[in-house]
Amino acid sequence: MDKTVIKIKDITKIYKLGDIEVPALCGVTFKVKKGEVISIMGPSGSGKSTLMNIIGCLDRLTSGEYILDNEDVSNLDDDQLAQIRNQKVGFVFQNFNLLSRSTALANVELPLRYAGITENRIEMAQKALESVGLGDRIHHKPPELSGGQQQRVAIARALINNPAIILADEPTGNLDSRSGDEIMELLLGLNKDYGTTLIIVTHDPKIAARTARTIQIFDGLIKESKS
């Protein structure tokens, strides 16, 4: 079994704005091994978001090859991509992106429903919430939780399908420094305890400093540095 989780080879992404072609990624190549923690940094407009969307299978690449967890996802249709996202990617967003009308439990359970799982969903969701330290908040709705707690719910949701990677986009961006620290501890702890592959997109050098490897991106090209 190949230990490489992400194999990105020479990918480009070109947006078309009318007749003008705007290149966002101009030939990016890198690999991520199973159990690694990496950060992706770059100023706005550098192609950071584009790269993140492609890693998360939210967007398609223009050319190149992307193999995620031994599966070529370069040329899949919308529904196939949806299934890949459901099975292999756990998203953690800056603004949590929870369904505010649903309880923490229902939020965490949602990916299981889209996966077509019918049994033990509640138990699984409950376990995931316990693992992020929210076992006593499962019936609360997001507005009744603090920012840090909401982000924990989001992490539990990202974990529920046992994904190959967790993709966190500025996971501490909307949090005060204390809750931010706690969230980082939690994410890094998951990596330590379960070997979860972690990709953190951030502009904060302090966050990047806590990851073993950092990918810098400028003008659609990457430059690696190890810390």
Add this chain to the structure above:
Amino acid sequence: MNFLQTVNEAWNSLYSNKMRSILTTLGIVIGVAAVIAMIAIGTGAQDTILNQISGIGTNLLFIFEGNEEDSSITVSPLTMQDANAIGDVFAAPHVELVAPVIQGSGTIKFSGETKSTQIFGVTPSFQAVRNYELIEGEFISEENVNGRASVVLIGVDVAEQLFGQSENLVGETVTIDGQPFRIIGILAPKGGGQFGSQDNVVLVPITTARSRLMTREQGKVDIIYLKAISADSVPEATSEVQEILRKRHRTDLGEDDFTIYSQQDFLTLASSITNVFKIFLSGIAGISLLVGGIGIMNIMLVSVTERTKEIGLRKAIGAKKKDILIQFLTESSLLSMMGGILGIILGWIISALVGSFATTQGVAFQPQVDLGAILLATVFSTAVGLFFGIYPANKAANLEPVEALRHE
């Protein structure tokens, strides 16, 4: 995904926008209520009219002068001689009774009280042909007719208006169009009919009517009522009468200058008229249902725009197009189905109110809410929700996850 959970989620989403959902549903409620009430009222009206026509008697025939299909022909009027000829047992064995009638309207007075009423000039056979019963007194006799007697039978409406009572009136004298008539009987109530109230009438001998109340050519009558010996012999009676009248009017080569209606003809005519009426009413009601559907589409479009980010998230964590489509279609059909159910209840209430109002007005008319209409309304309203939900749901399902997530 689990069906119940989908419905539950749709319900929660609608519930979180209570006021908006209620207002949207209102369009469907009104539409469905209108359809239910209109069909019920239409069916009730149809039943009432058809019952009344049946109540006239299944073996009754009417002869009018003229031909409704061809108005260009010269018409020789129906006469007393025609009526006598039809009454000939040997020429028309299937005709039991013949009642020539002239009719008009006039004002009847008694000590200051007046009432406008229909006046029928009749012969004694009219009683049996039209099944009139008397509260008191006697019907017009052969002697009354021969002697052009100034006698009158009055309907209960007329009696109530003039005397405030409908009994012990025989022997009183009333004036009709300024001429004195002696009351010889009171007609028992028959209730409303399609030709106006059957109780606001007065009957006088046909000869008296002709010479004193209405100007008619000598011998002319307006309508000849016939009673066939049984309901089954109506066709035979009709052809016998046709033969006699063609011979008498010398029209055996040309078009008939008279028209014979049977009660069956009236039934057919009335039911086709009321059917058109019913379709017309439900068509109008259907338009309001359509407007309600457009309201649903409008609100669902707003909802899709508002929840773009939610849709993006759902897609990010694995929702396929189908999942999003089902989610929004469930919401729109749930909206319209609830509207449908409320509409059925409201329509039912409206029908019942109309029915009880008609009863207080003395009209025997009961709107009929039938199961078919309810089924139709439920299926149709849900279909409206589905149909008008397709466009917004499709829009939601086809959102690009990246774009949708970026939406604020």
